[in-house]
Amino acid sequence: AQTVTQSQPEMSVQEAETVTLSCTYDTSESNYYLFWYKQPPSRQMILVIRQEAYKQQNATENRFSVNFQKAAKSFSLKISDSQLGDTAMYFCAFTSNYGGSQGNLIFGKGTKLSVKP
């Protein structure tokens, strides 16, 4: 079975500093997609960043970047220049989207990030 593990239930960071959230996953698939979503107190689930497993280059989106280590099955999120608006629950998610897995995102338990002024 495919699983996603986030080992840090809570983290905090000072405004303007950098923080890294960890995620590991387990799969026997060779091609898949990994995501980071944020869920602020409003509960709206917002896509932060996306990585396709066959792409070796790490994805970046403005202040957000990932460190994708396929062999180690690790997918960490780095947030640079943290802002108060980054305060949210962050979920790591996986999908292979192949037969039997269509439309099924497997989520980790989440990391609650607090950005302090």
Next chain:
Amino acid sequence: KAGVTQTPRYLIKTRGQQVTLSCSPISGHRSVSWYQQTPGQGLQFLFEYFSETQRNKGNFPGRFSGRQFSNSRSEMNVSTLELGDSALYLCASSSTIGGPGANTQYFGPGTRLTVL
């Protein structure tokens, strides 16, 4: 493009009743997935619809059902509500056509269901 919309945003029901939640996907998206989010179990996959067909189903009892219409709008129904069905129900849509956004799910704001 407009985002994923869900109605209603909040619902209060009593045990034994049934409820129907609605989801309108992003224009052009044909895949719609549903998730249940609770503090204890986290985010759990309910089912996925594509072109009016259920392609995938999570591990939920038969009281949870869904359907998709020809315009890709989807509904989910929960019959004989139990207290444990209180949750945030999230709907997400995705495009299956190739491109940078393919296979990426975009979520609606959710429907918060409270069962008394």
